[in-house]
Amino acid sequence: MSSPDLARLVERLHQNLDRPERDLLAPGSTWNLSQTVQHCAQTVRYSVTGYPVLKPALFRVTAGSLARRVFLRRGAMKHPLGAEIDGAPPLDPDLPVPGPRAASPRL
Numbered sequence: 001m002s003s004p005d006l007a008r009l010v011e012r013l014h015q016n017l018d019r020p021e022r023d024l025l026a027p028g029s030t031w032n033l034s035q036t037v038q039h040c041a042q043t044v045r046y047s048v049t050g051y052p053v054l055k056p057a058l059f060r061v062t063a064g065s066l067a068r069r070v071f072l073r074r075g076a077m078k079h080p081l082g083a084e085i086d087g088a089p090p091l092d093p094d095l096p097v098p099g100p101r102a103a104s105p106r107l
Contacts, residue, residue, distance in 0.1 A: 006044075013037075017097065030082030035091040042088050052087030 016024060021033045031039065046052070055064060071077040084091065 026081070031091065032093055034095045034097050035093055037097055038091045038095065039084070042085050046085060046088070051085065 024033055025031075025036065029036070054060065
């Protein structure tokens, strides 16, 4: 299974923004749509620029290395869906999600 590219995901999100938020999120989601989009943006940004807080070196070379191999073998990374990124700014539940005509933010 191949993953859709970022542009296609943004396009799909914009096509669905008129739907009720509860239809866009998994049942029981911890975050609202704005927080979910913010978390995705933080994840992409930090994967390029570096994460604000790294796990200790011993963890990274042991359990972290093992986790990386598992994620690569699966072709996807899974983690608790309500887990914020250590050291990242808090997610703002009231930040509006830009409409379809808004420019895509630079990551």
